Amino acid sequence: MAFHDTLVYINSTVESISAQFIRIPGSAIVLRYVRSSYQNDPMRSFLELCLFLFAVRYFLASKYSFAKKDFIKLSTKEVDDLVHEWTPEPLVAPLDEVDQAEVDKIPVIIGISGPKVKLSTGKSVMNLASFNMLNLLGNEQIRERAIKTVRENGVGACGPSGFYGTQEVHIQTEKDISNFLRVPASIIYAQAFNTISSTIPAFAKRGDIIVADSAIGVAIQKGILISRSTIRWFQHNDMDDLERVLQQVHNDFKGQPLTRRFIVTEGLFENGGDIADLPKILELKYKYKYRLILDESCSIGVVGKTGRGLTEYYNIPATEVDMIVGSLATTMCAGGGFCAGSEYVVQHQRISGNGYVFSAALPGYLAATASEAMSIMQSSPEIFTQLLANTRAFRAIVDKMNYMYSPSDPDSPLIHLQLNPEVLESRKIDDEDKFLQDVVDECIANGVLISRNKVVPSQEVFPVESTLKIMITTGLTKRETEKAAAVVKAAVSKVMSKVPKIKH
Amino acid sequence: MPSNQTKLASLFAQAQAQIQLPSSGSATMNSTSSSPVAAEPPAPSLGIINYTSGASTNNLSPEEIKKRSMQFAPISHQSHRYIPHHPKGQPLSDPVEEEPPLFFLLTTYISYLILIIFGHVRDFFGKRFKKEKYFHLVQQNGYAPLTSDFDSFYVRRLKARLDDCFARPTIGVPGRYVTLLDRVTKDHCQTFSFTGTTTDCLNLSSYNYLGFAQSEGQCADAAEEVIRRYGTSSCSPRSVAGTTDLHIETEDLVARFVGKEAAMMFSMGYATNAAAFPSLVSKGCLIISDELNHASIRFGARLSGAVIKTFKHNDMTDFERLLREEISQGQPRTHRPWKKILVVVEGLFSMEGTMCNLPVLVALKKKYKYYLFVDEAHSIGAIGPNGRGVCDYFGIDPGEVDILMGTLTKSFGATGGYLAADKAIIDALKLANIGYVYAEPMSPPVLGQIEAALRTIIGEIVPGEGEERLQRLSFNARYLRLGLKRLGFITYGHDDSPIIPLMLYAPAKMPAFSREMLKRKIAVVVVSYPATPLLTARVRFCVSASLNKDDLDTILRACDEIGDLLMLKFSSGTGMEHGEKPRWKVEDVIRKGVMDAKRDVL
Numbered sequence A: 001m002a003f004h005d006t007l008v009y010i011n012s013t014v015e016s017i018s019a020q021f022i023r024i025p026g027s028a029i030v031l032r033y034v035r036s037s038y039q040n041d042p043m044r045s046f047l048e049l050c051l052f053l054f055a056v057r058y059f060l061a062s063k064y065s066f067a068k069k070d071f072i073k074l075s076t077k078e079v080d081d082l083v084h085e086w087t088p089e090p091l092v093a094p095l096d097e098v099d100q101a102e103v104d105k106i107p108v109i110i111g112i113s114g115p116k117v118k119l120s121t122g123k124s125v126m127n128l129a130s131f132n133m134l135n136l137l138g139n140e141q142i143r144e145r146a147i148k149t150v151r152e153n154g155v156g157a158c159g160p161s162g163f164y165g166t167q168e169v170h171i172q173t174e175k176d177i178s179n180f181l182r183v184p185a186s187i188i189y190a191q192a193f194n195t196i197s198s199t200i201p202a203f204a205k206r207g208d209i210i211v212a213d214s215a216i217g218v219a220i221q222k223g224i225l226i227s228r229s230t231i232r233w234f235q236h237n238d239m240d241d242l243e244r245v246l247q248q249v250h251n252d253f254k255g256q257p258l259t260r261r262f263i264v265t266e267g268l269f270e271n272g273g274d275i276a277d278l279p280k281i282l283e284l285k286y287k288y289k290y291r292l293i294l295d296e297s298c299s300i301g302v303v304g305k306t307g308r309g310l311t312e313y314y315n316i317p318a319t320e321v322d323m324i325v326g327s328l329a330t331t332m333c334a335g336g337g338f339c340a341g342s343e344y345v346v347q348h349q350r351i352s353g354n355g356y357v358f359s360a361a362l363p364g365y366l367a368a369t370a371s372e373a374m375s376i377m378q379s380s381p382e383i384f385t386q387l388l389a390n391t392r393a394f395r396a397i398v399d400k401m402n403y404m405y406s407p408s409d410p411d412s413p414l415i416h417l418q419l420n421p422e423v424l425e426s427r428k429i430d431d432e433d434k435f436l437q438d439v440v441d442e443c444i445a446n447g448v449l450i451s452r453n454k455v456v457p458s459q460e461v462f463p464v465e466s467t468l469k470i471m472i473t474t475g476l477t478k479r480e481t482e483k484a485a486a487v488v489k490a491a492v493s494k495v496m497s498k499v500p501k502i503k504h
Numbered sequence B: 001m002p003s004n005q006t007k008l009a010s011l012f013a014q015a016q017a018q019i020q021l022p023s024s025g026s027a028t029m030n031s032t033s034s035s036p037v038a039a040e041p042p043a044p045s046l047g048i049i050n051y052t053s054g055a056s057t058n059n060l061s062p063e064e065i066k067k068r069s070m071q072f073a074p075i076s077h078q079s080h081r082y083i084p085h086h087p088k089g090q091p092l093s094d095p096v097e098e099e100p101p102l103f104f105l106l107t108t109y110i111s112y113l114i115l116i117i118f119g120h121v122r123d124f125f126g127k128r129f130k131k132e133k134y135f136h137l138v139q140q141n142g143y144a145p146l147t148s149d150f151d152s153f154y155v156r157r158l159k160a161r162l163d164d165c166f167a168r169p170t171i172g173v174p175g176r177y178v179t180l181l182d183r184v185t186k187d188h189c190q191t192f193s194f195t196g197t198t199t200d201c202l203n204l205s206s207y208n209y210l211g212f213a214q215s216e217g218q219c220a221d222a223a224e225e226v227i228r229r230y231g232t233s234s235c236s237p238r239s240v241a242g243t244t245d246l247h248i249e250t251e252d253l254v255a256r257f258v259g260k261e262a263a264m265m266f267s268m269g270y271a272t273n274a275a276a277f278p279s280l281v282s283k284g285c286l287i288i289s290d291e292l293n294h295a296s297i298r299f300g301a302r303l304s305g306a307v308i309k310t311f312k313h314n315d316m317t318d319f320e321r322l323l324r325e326e327i328s329q330g331q332p333r334t335h336r337p338w339k340k341i342l343v344v345v346e347g348l349f350s351m352e353g354t355m356c357n358l359p360v361l362v363a364l365k366k367k368y369k370y371y372l373f374v375d376e377a378h379s380i381g382a383i384g385p386n387g388r389g390v391c392d393y394f395g396i397d398p399g400e401v402d403i404l405m406g407t408l409t410k411s412f413g414a415t416g417g418y419l420a421a422d423k424a425i426i427d428a429l430k431l432a433n434i435g436y437v438y439a440e441p442m443s444p445p446v447l448g449q450i451e452a453a454l455r456t457i458i459g460e461i462v463p464g465e466g467e468e469r470l471q472r473l474s475f476n477a478r479y480l481r482l483g484l485k486r487l488g489f490i491t492y493g494h495d496d497s498p499i500i501p502l503m504l505y506a507p508a509k510m511p512a513f514s515r516e517m518l519k520r521k522i523a524v525v526v527v528s529y530p531a532t533p534l535l536t537a538r539v540r541f542c543v544s545a546s547l548n549k550d551d552l553d554t555i556l557r558a559c560d561e562i563g564d565l566l567m568l569k570f571s572s573g574t575g576m577e578h579g580e581k582p583r584w585k586v587e588d589v590i591r592k593g594v595m596d597a598k599r600d601v602l
Helices: A002-023 A027-038 A042-060 A076-085 A097-104 A140-153 A161-165 A168-181 A192-203 A218-227 A239-252 A278-288 A343-352 A364-379 A382-398 A421-426 A432-445 A478-497 B002-018 B062-071 B102-129 B153-157 B159-165 B217-230 B245-258 B269-280 B295-304 B316-329 B358-368 B390-394 B423-432 B444-458 B465-487 B509-519 B549-566 B586-597
Strands: A116-119 A124-127 A185-189 A209-213 A230-234 A261-266 A291-295 A323-327 A337-341 A414-419 A468-471 B177-184 B193-203 B262-266 B286-290 B307-311 B341-346 B371-375 B403-407 B417-421 B499-505 B525-527 B537-542
Touching: A002 A027, A076 B316, A097 B423, A124 A478, A140 A364, A140 B217, A161 A343, A168 A185, A168 A337, A168 A364, A185 A192, A185 A343, A192 A218, A192 A261, A192 A291, A192 A323, A192 A337, A192 A343, A192 B269, A209 A218, A209 A239, A218 A261, A218 B295, A230 A239, A239 A278, A261 A278, A278 A291, A337 A343, A364 A382, A382 A414, A382 A478, A414 A421, A432 A468, A432 A478, B102 B153, B102 B499, B153 B159, B159 B509, B193 B549, B217 B444, B245 B262, B245 B417, B245 B444, B262 B269, B262 B423, B269 B295, B269 B371, B269 B403, B269 B417, B286 B295, B286 B316, B295 B307, B295 B341, B307 B316, B316 B341, B316 B358, B341 B358, B358 B371, B358 B390, B417 B423, B444 B465, B465 B499, B465 B549, B465 B586, B499 B509, B509 B525, B509 B537, B509 B549, B549 B586
Parallel strands: A209 A230, A209 A261, A261 A291, A291 A323, B286 B307, B286 B341, B341 B371, B371 B403
Antiparallel strands: A116 A124, A185 A337, A323 A337, A414 A468, B177 B193, B262 B417, B403 B417, B499 B537, B525 B537
């Protein structure tokens, strides 16, 4: 019988294998162990067999089979045809005439970007489009310090901070920033724009919650995007809405594991010139146990009696804010940005701040420039009084304008001008940006350089209002500032006079 | 010994000054000394900046000459130069990547295992018994910990042990020598205090390929002039009112240098990549990226919203397989065709020392119609007979590459980055690139440095010097690499690459190597995870034109000693040419090095 034969064959095979096995030295011990542990326990043997089979299946399984669920199998010929047929879009769509004109209209300054500049068109204009608000650009003291540093350190730092890129001047400038803001520590990044998009993802991770103002700048938006955190927006500068959102988050995440929570907002908003209500935000932050990341890129060196930013403006210790991010490239006329906060906040960024770890350090002379600028701000606070006086003089004139209003804080030297809603209704303005560009052109023709608020709409989360952006400087006298305001006012009227009214 | 070395160097400097061969000057064979002491050439006016000749070492005091030679060494012998030449049109052959003996791999694994177990045990007890030290890792007062212990585990438990090897503060110019501020730690690298003394170390760590990190000479002179004329900033984003005539001029010069119609510059190299991708690709597009691309590329790619796929480092077969698969399959789920495919590679990979296989990439581009983005952060200035990057090295028309990106930090001693492409593309990016519209522009003195450096390389100012720098860099890179290989070390990368990673494997060898080198007054960079795979911890040498052969010999001798000390010479010789065996005597390596470094591979 075939069945019997098979059994005999199996028996003999098993016997010969076991005979061979016994010949291996030490096999007796293994056998005894297996026998004794499996005695009267077929369940256990079965379980282990299952485990063994699972392990075999696991190791033999294709590694990425789950990723190719909707993979369509194609022959080489088909792939070749598909490759041949595929036509990509152009890498970058060529500009149309309007956009090309916009590119061509980017002003080119001949020489130093001081308060009065010469443009490549040959026109000399007053410069109200640059962050040189305290007129520190070209300051003799700063200039000499910068030159001295170049003569000591060369220009570039030639390496990331972690690899011999940290120079003595960086350490000193970090100390100066900490002292200036009266916080325990600070860290310098090589570019202001990149600072906050490195700071946020260093702390906020997937699963954390960020509650952000809807008018924050692109750099902050990108930082949030990269962090992969859950984002909730609140209406721009609306504290009731902030509380509503915080309450909602509280309700939504009740009973879930506690994750990090951050409120992110700007001090002086670059896109509006208005100021965040810091006392109220702090109150809510403590109430709902959030940490506050405050982007003071536009407010450090601008707001406050001695330029220490929003905390000075509201007379609140800067240590109340968990992270203050600022720019050294605005009124300090240097370059780079910084994040100030507790010792731990700073230390953590030195190893986890992407823009710090993976980028070359800031050139030494720019760090030195920032230090020198801060020392000037501290030693001569009267420049801020002068800046305020110029700001008020300018506002006094433009606030009387018929067609435009300013959403900016009355004391902010960063002034936005926006078309009145009723003007937009009564006048045939198809393209606000074009209208504003005409105003800018008219101003330049009359000797005042201002700018539209330029944005990249495709990169913004929310649409940004079209505005004119004007930056007051102490480099111009009060009289000149008033004259510039008059030019802006006249330019708006003139351009508006060409716009037909809508007949109702 | 290093002190002897310094003396030697200054002796050389004096000797050279006497025979009118200035250190950073027209010390080349073609410019004979027809213009001696008095005849200082008139300042060339090639644009906005008035350049000094830079070579005016004629009336310098010995101290001044010594100072300059500390930043840029005089060449020891004119034979220490090399012009790289890659056979045109030939694809790049992959360098042999040697495997270490199994024993070292095993001990490396065990090392990490021990570190991880110790770390977890310490964390476990620390969180319970030493709360004040672990406050930032535990939930308190209703706040979640600021950093999670899992995320920071590596940093706290592994990197913290060798923190003295990182972020060593410096003073002065990071040139041929870098001056370190000495520091000591009493609490195992938690805090450091300065002793007040400094150490001059031979610099194998800075990205100073062509040696333009100098506080004297035409570059620093240009920077100073620009500070006087332009100040330190242009105080406004480029598209608003931050564009000066100097920005335009430098951009034109960069474009001309890399062989493109137009270029745009940004104040930070990292941010150049971070801002570039969102303006080039978006949802529905595909980015195909080398797996070892730099963090900035990954950051920018993620910002763009495009799908990102990676291929094995420099593996062109894997790359083509991925391309075919992606083009034929289209977008995930919908199978719609991709809008466009952007392939991103680095010219010279900063941790590997390998170059991208540009000839193959360009050939495949014709068939598969993708766009090619080459990040020349490390290769621009450092690679190619004219220093114009990988296109120059392979003899490929830069027009074949759609976007050439690069940084100006490395070879030019400046900072920031550029994108170079057709004028139509650059113009469109002026409205679409967030780095151009929102970020602060490049600081004008940096432009001065860049212009002077570029014009030196091109030969428009200080004739002969640019050539010398390029050829010395190539020679130094090949000489040091060959020497290390012959001593028996495992190195990664291509022969012409100025980045030479020397493999250490075991984590404990990183601080040991770095500290031993520091004892011998040589500054090096050790890297491991996360910049490299966990197993392949390495020390990365960045060779510079500012070193001369004597410096390299000092380095070889130091490596020889430390290699024996730390058992690092485990090369099997498979990476060596001409059937040579590894583990030579260091004196033999030095004796035969000059001839053999210039020898071509058979």
